[in-house]
Amino acid sequence: MIADHLTGIEQFGADLWKMADDLRANSGLASNEYFMPIMGLLFLRQATNRYYAALEAIEADKATGKMPDRPLVDADFRRRRAMMLPEAARYDVILDMPKGGQLGEALTAAMEAVEEHFPPLAGQLPKDYERFDDDLLESMMRKFDTEALRNASGDVFGRIYEYFLAEFSKQGAHDNGEFFTPPSIVQTIVNVIEPDHGIVFDPACGSGGMFVQSSHFIEEEGQDTMKRVTFYGHEKNETTAKLAQTNLAVHGLQGTIRAGNEAITYYKDPHELVGKCDFVMANPPFNVDEVDADKVKGDARLPFGLPSVNKGKKVSNANYLWMSYFYSYLNDNGRAGVVMSSQASSAGRDEAKVRQKLVETGAVDVMIDIRGNFFYTRTVPCQLWFFDRAKERDPERADHVLMLDARNIYRKVSRAIFDFSPEQQKNIAAIIWLYRGQSDRYLDLVTSYLSEAIAHGQATAEPLTGFNKALAKLIDLMAPFAKEARDPDPLAETWAELTAVQATLNDDIAGFAAEVAVRAKAWTESANGEGRGNATLHAAREGLRGMAERCRDLTKQIDLAAKLAGRAVDLAIKELEARDSDLWANVEVNKARKALESIRADAVEALRGARYFVKQADWLQERFPDAALADVEGLVKLVDRTEIAEHDWSLTPGRYVGVAPEEVDEDFDFEEALRSIHIDLKGLNEEAEDLATRIARNFEELGI
Template sequence: MTADHMMGIEKFETDLWKIADNLRANSNLASNEYFMPIMGLIFLRHATNRYYEAKAAIEADKAAGKMPDRPLVEADFARRRALNLPKSARFDVILKTPKNGNLGAALTLAMEAVEVAFPPLAGQLPKDYERFEGSVLEEMMRMFDSEGLRQASGDVFGRIYEYFLAEFSKQGAHDNGEFFTPPSIVQTIVNVIEPDHGIILDPACGSGGMFVQSSHFIEDAGQDTMKRVTFYGHEKNDTTAKIAQINLAVHGLQGTIRAGNEAITYYKDPHELVGKCDFVMANPPFNVDEVDAEKVKGDPRLPFGLPGVNKGKKVSNANYLWLSYFYSYLNDNGRAGVVMSSQSSSAGRDEATVRQKLVETGAVDVMIDIRGNFFYTRTVPCQLWFFDRAKERDETRRGHVLMLDARSIFRKVSRAVCDFSPEQQKNIAAIVWLHRGQQGRFLKLVASYLARAITEGEAAKPVLTAYEESLGALVDLMEPFARTERQDDPLAGSWDDLTSAQAILTADIDAFVGEVAARAKDWQGAGRDNAGLHAALRALHPLAERCRDLIKQIDLVTKLAARVIDIAVKDLAARDSDDWANAEVNRACKALDEARVKAVEALRQARYFVKQADWLQERFPDAVLCDVEGLVKRVDRATIATHDWSLTPGRYVGVSPEEVDEDFDFEETLRAIHIDLKGLNEEATELAVRIARNFEELGA
């Protein structure tokens, strides 16, 4: 249902952006001139990866007798969401072909070959590579040919693609980034409206991310996207429309996207889809105030009338034009998910009148508040609006709106950017499931978290063994020197601390392994109803606590080992001793730290999934929707009316109570700080002596 677009990308990003830096430094092109050529190279790299992945799957199916051994056709690749790339257009083939100063020409020919082989891309791909220096092009291609990027596929490479869109947006290279919607926002919309059939429209489609994530959702359910849905889009910017077509093509998808003046949604309905759409998804521009009121007056897509019109006969804020359009495009059972400015849900005067009429239809289903910093180019918070036209005829649901304040749900991706983790996306969807009475899906998600916690616990065993072996190897290397008798030995106390902590850690790892085995056995016979899942979760709490404690112990033992090395080298000149193999110790120390990172992450994963199950069951203990202070409340229409028809979730759900950090261990924190502080004090003393010596040498 969800993918984590942030995982696996950080290690690529710095090198990837160097490509654009290289162009800025070594060409006379402005960013808006090299944007499309770079995106074309990303397209070839991604399309080549998907081609070889699909070809391997085809060969496997042939070997297994699932398909006949015959020449391959386009449909074989399309079925696996890939393009049957002509040989001359494959990234690796182009890079291996002798350049002879003609790399630009080869890339242009490659783009032309793709357009011939895949007609929906005709006229969409960049073909101006001969403007670039051959050496600059080759360097760019080699950066895209790293081992990591050759193996990248699916969501990892999709995130790379989106990363470039976002980075160009930050540079102001493309319409201030208005077209780019972060993947976790898109996936949240997809998870709520579940676009799995019929006509899907995005009347502000930008780079086509809504279509791509809809495809992921459909194929995760085992369905063929292009047999299930038809994509339609509007995009006023011609270049952005090309990006959308490329983005669809690289995922083996097709859609009809109108661009330019005929696709300005305020004034045109190019596909004539009023009342025909099964799903509408969009992130329209916020707070536009220059729409000509005379041109839109009487538009059948505005059944609730115009919002406010200023003295210049302009619509004072187009947010409610968009909301009316989305409602009007839906058929009688259609659903819509829309990103909106957070100001719109409580806007007054004529906008409030339109909002009242919307609420009175019964179609407004869910409102979700999102905190700021989710967008790469905007720091402001936003809201997600969800319509469900079928709800208008459901007497038990039509009079209520689910208010969900998700501003406290997020993870930090960087100092400036937040998103939802895949599990946070699922948890938000699970609340909506309960709103719709789908208790079975909620319980299935809780069960999946518990199963995953046990699986991750079992997977941690070899990683912990590897850490123990790395620690043992380092201790063995240091032992001859550490056991040497010295008067007033400064190493003795730290060595005893290390070996004592090592012995305790070994015993605790053994206990952890035994706990995992016991819980895995219990899980096989555990009930999958709500009571059974509560019991299974309670049984996993000790395992989660062991994970927390082991993480602290591993970090402590690693610091103690580093402390022993510092004392040995700095205080006792260990490097001059025959009992100290300095190079081997350094290698072993590095290996220990690498093993520590893997061990800590494995333990965190096991504990993380227990905490996800906790998050759901603590808030919804009976597996039915209930009001949760600061998070969610199902509000009736009468209550909304008393609040001036406001649809701002924060007005209704209240303020969440401050949560106590149960993981905080004051004693362990002080011990870790003490170890760090002791080392820093020694470094400070050494630095002070060095500074004094330097002053003496200068004659000060």
């Protein structure tokens, strides 16, 4: 329940990445040389998937009379968010062609054909496959031709594509990974500004992640992205711009992206979008100090003037150029969300003067502090800035800025990388909803958490029953041997403890099932009364506390039972040589032990789900008990302009929200702590393996 987007997608992507990384190992190329060819193969695989899916839909429409039976044209496929691929550009056709040393040429020809039939991709796709060995290319293509990938939907494939972009970022494959902003950061920006209509502009668009996440947001609302928004972007690096175009195409999207010298935002405005954008989203380069002050002086996009200029007539730090650009591109009701260096919010001197003018407009809306390690190639913390031009004209809002310190909100993905879980993202969004007076959305979220808790509680029935049966089977198999008289008996104490735990577990599982039934009934009845208002939700959450505690206790009991069962098997075999006894069915015991461990993991995860969602509701309702925005020490504070002025116009949330009081965790999550330790250990092992490989390679190169 805390996996990103789609269950198992991270492991699926990781398996594919291991396959793709073979290309580096066997081609002798650096990551910045092979990442575009791999992304091209992924693109072609998805384009082929979409072609066949659209073709199937077209045939179905013909069969039902929804469209005439006539020769197909490009528009038939475009309407279904696909390309009308010529036969020679279809992944399966290329893979099944006779092998004669021409696979590289065939792939290059396929990319050229795609560009010809889909003008937005003209000049964007890789066309240098001839330099790869055909056997290597075929192996790579077959690894991307699994049943799962052949049937992957757009969303699944899009997530895989995003995963590969992230992995290439970690490798520093291009511009030190600057082309990729992690989805967790982008989703947070999307959740705050909600880009669901009009012109969406990213003047530092990288690989197009802002556009893709905007599309996810729009489509989750049941809307068609390309009917709701128009995407525009700048990207100075032409290779990265190609990635952006293919990233959009993989997701069935289109956008107008300018690249190269004409797209250097400091000096150019090729789309002429000043004052026209409904939404601006960006992760611009931080702390750039080489912008020519004479070239930008007097630019209409700099209404607050230049920040400091050094002796070399360079803008000392371009952070506030970006801030001015973002503000200027917005229309009167436009919103912006941008990633910025954490240094910028309290920068002094001329930067502070620009910041003061920004605050005085009333457009600065929300500031969010993000801890370090959210970026794949940077460990520094960052901040998210949000503007809302409509706020300037609202007397009740113009004077305030919401300060949110999210540095203590995170999930550990690996030893070096953190992100927000989906629920953490929702919880941050819920604070914004309360700030905007949208308490109904906040209550809907709490309702969804409690509904999920009930549903997960009900879903525990099967795995808990399964664990009980698996435990009983293993005990029954061991019983004839375990009950045999011995003096002394090294197995006796463990056996007695195991059977006692089994008896207790039976009763507790039955008690838990009864508790779930009571809570589910009460939850259903609450919807049939006066509705689920805030008071009803508080009462329901309090009622679910007992269920959540039972989840915790049952988890400990299940783990103990499995541990004791394993210990009993080991004692019987090692201390009493059970394998030599006619009373010991060794093969059946081993099978039963493995089955018990498997179902144990299922049962524990099911219990964890019910408890997890109660804890999410706790997090929200304990901090905002009245379903209204309130200052929370160490988390959030609504600050007025007078207080900001008293702090030298600083917009650093940590300066305002204070430090959260230390809490005594009476419900310490040992399982989560162990997960964190496991992640650290896994990371250390991977680093050790990589280091050993590099050492071995160095020895080989030295001829040792």
